Amino acid sequence: MPYRAPVAEYEFLYKHVVGFDQVAGTDRFSEASSDVVTAILSEGGKLCEEILAPLQRVGDTQPARLENGLVRTSPGFPEAWKAITDGGWVSISGDPQYGGMGLPITLATAVNEMMAAACLSLQIAPLMGQGQIEALEHHASDELKELYLPKLMSGEWTGTMNLTEPQAGSDVGALRTKAEPNGDGTYAISGQKIYISWGDHDVADNICHLVLARLPDGVPGTKGISLFLVPKRIPDENGEPGLANSLKVVSLEHKMGLHGSPTCVMQYENATGWLVGKPHGGMAAMFTMMNNARLGVGGQGIGVAEGAYQHALAYALDRKQGGKGPIADHADVRRMLMTMKADVFAARAIACACAVAIDMETATGHDDWSARAAFLTPIAKAFGSDVGNEVAATGVQVHGGMGFVEETGAAQYARDVRVTTIYEGTNGIQAMDLVARKMMDGGETAARLLDEIEAQAEEVRAKMPELANLAEGVWQASETLRETTEWLTAQTAMQDRFAGAVPYLRAFARVLGGHYHLSAAMADPKGPRAALARFYIERLLPEHIALLAHAQSGADGLYTLSLDELAA
Secondary structure, eight states: OEEEEEOOHHHHHHHHTTTTTHTTTTTTTTOHHHHHHHHHHHHHHHIIIIIIIHHHHHHHSSSSSSEEEEOOOOTTHHHHHHHHHHHOOOOTSOOOEEEEOHHHHHHHHHHHHHHHHEEEEEEEEHHHHHHHHHHHHHHHHHHHHHEEEEEEHTSSEEEEEOOOBTTSSSSSGGGOEEEEEOSSSOEEHHHEEEETTTTSOOOSEEEEEEEEEEEEEOOSSSSGEEEEEEESSSEEEEEEEEOOSEEEEEEEOOSOTTTTEEEEEEEEEEEEEESSSSTTOOHHHHHHHHHHHHHHHHHHHHHHHHHHHHHHHOOOOOOOOOTTGGGGGGGGHHHHHHHHHHHHHHHHHHHHHHHHHHHHHHOOOOOHHHHHHHHHHHHHHHHHHHHHEEEHHHHHHHHEEEEEEEEGSHHHHHHHHGGTTTTTHHHHHHHHHHTTTTGGTHHHHHHHHHHHHHHHHHHHHHHHHHHHHHHHHHHHHHHHHHHHHHHHHOOOOOOHHTTTTHHHHHHHHHHHHHHHHHHHHHTTTTTTHHHHHHIIIIIIIIIIHHHHHHHTSOOOGSSSSOHHHOOO
């Protein structure tokens, strides 16, 4: 069964679950009417089904390659990139002043997820471009904006993010890349960066690298880091790609998956760069891009989960065993398919709710929306990518022995999605961010979310008796989560928070998933939405109990074995 874009699913979520009407009701996004939403989703879905999805296997079997210092992408990728740019999909949420559509991030999130489901290796390129566009919109000088944003919006040029170095992974402050003033407003950038997605390619005219580096007076650690825009080719007086800059691709990484996505080791040797933002303010500027990317990576996980689910469902409906019907009729296979479908819905709803909060923050400037967007971002990233990995692995299991055979394509989903729990901040780091920085308000943002969850559950219990038991399950789970949140915010030893951070984030996602499934059931109380909600709330939501017990266990138990004893 070929990939089918979940357009109707997104329309349902917007209308009944995540409150997209609030976004469309603002002056900032008043043009995002239901007709516009349907048109955007339909055209984006058509692009994914007809252009991108046929390249999924091509990128895996005929990967990007480095030839004479230049990267050649997989067959069909340049043509697909042209289709993406012709449709304006890179700039869907970009500022119209520079050629963007100016539409909500909520819509961009949906299109990006569909692209990820169709061909994740290719989808990474527009996602990187969107992140760079946002960073430049917020932090670049007017001169840089005027030159670079129209090219990035149109897709004539692409963008990358250069953080990681061989000796500095998650510890960005340990970077060694240097930036020396040239005396003319530019800087000479020297150093090596690794894991640079789409660091070189043949699909666009120029590549714009955002590079973290340290000025001569930069203090050690993250507070001494600045951000620079370093193009592959330096624009000439007409704004067109001119002389080659002093940078090169050292090699391409040999990866577990995402073979169609060129992941480069980049070397900068006195390359010309321009400062983005203030000196030593690089981390603030980069985090603008990374927050966009973190929601996007959660969407990548959800997209791959959707693709893997569709792939497994098609196999389960077609595969006969024992002289009877399809294996989809077997109880255990049905359990796997229901779990896949229920978790994809939950993760997608969380990502959409996060995007709505970002859009409402943009449209209103209200601190409550800003806090909610910040709080939901690590949950959307971690849970979305976890679900991607779990659903892809389950998809292999549904295929049985054939899932372990590459020609079926089931294993590719599992290989491609694996990195999503690692890049743009590992999921462990997302969880630590949630229980530390995002709890600096004493848990007020979390409490407001829980208040809404419980208010809805109480309304359902009072007005919809057919769903009362589901509402009770969600209400009880929310109360248990509230108690753990209060315990967590009372811990002054950060190690105790960090020890339970991952299970706490997972439990919060589980409860949010129950809340959104209940919302879906309210719109369809006697139909398949309610049936799926019942499966989730009765069978998956109870995981929160064990997760929250783990979250409150503290750090001491993690250190009862010495390092020598761990190795024994």
